[in-house]
Amino acid sequence: MTSMASERSWLLDPGLLKLVHQCRRLIRSEFGVKLHLTEEHLEQQLAEYASKTRSSHLTRTWEALQEKVPQLCVAIDDAEAPKRMYRGQEIAEDNRPAVEASEADTEADQARKKKVIYRGQVIG
Numbered sequence: 001m002t003s004m005a006s007e008r009s010w011l012l013d014p015g016l017l018k019l020v021h022q023c024r025r026l027i028r029s030e031f032g033v034k035l036h037l038t039e040e041h042l043e044q045q046l047a048e049y050a051s052k053t054r055s056s057h058l059t060r061t062w063e064a065l066q067e068k069v070p071q072l073c074v075a076i077d078d079a080e081a082p083k084r085m086y087r088g089q090e091i092a093e094d095n096r097p098a099v100e101a102s103e104a105d106t107e108a109d110q111a112r113k114k115k116v117i118y119r120g121q122v123i124g
Contacts, residue, residue, distance in 0.1 A: 010069045011037065019065040023050070026058040043072050 010016055024035050027049045035045055050062035066072045084091040116123045 007071075008042075010071070016065065016068055019061055019068070020046070022061050023058060023065065026053070026055055026061065030055055030058070047072070 011020065023046055028034050030053060031049060035042060046062065050058055053059060
């Protein structure tokens, strides 16, 4: 069994440590989670937050770190696509088929969009 210190010897490289600190800072600012270098599953947590982020900067930083440390290529346990969330609630997917609009409806919509009313008067 290898010790945690021997598995994380790559953290002794100042360039790699800088990338890890940058990832931690971006995760803390976006998700409000403070990751510590001494945590057991730091690599998995970094990968998980990097996959959930909306920040392209965090994604690029994580990819740069993975390129330099090949042992970080951790498979994330997401069998399906990430779920869309809104204010902490999962958004239900809309699986209804799209309804095709007839030509008459389309023309009426265009005419309605072109009509501008200013101070009660129809303009142009």
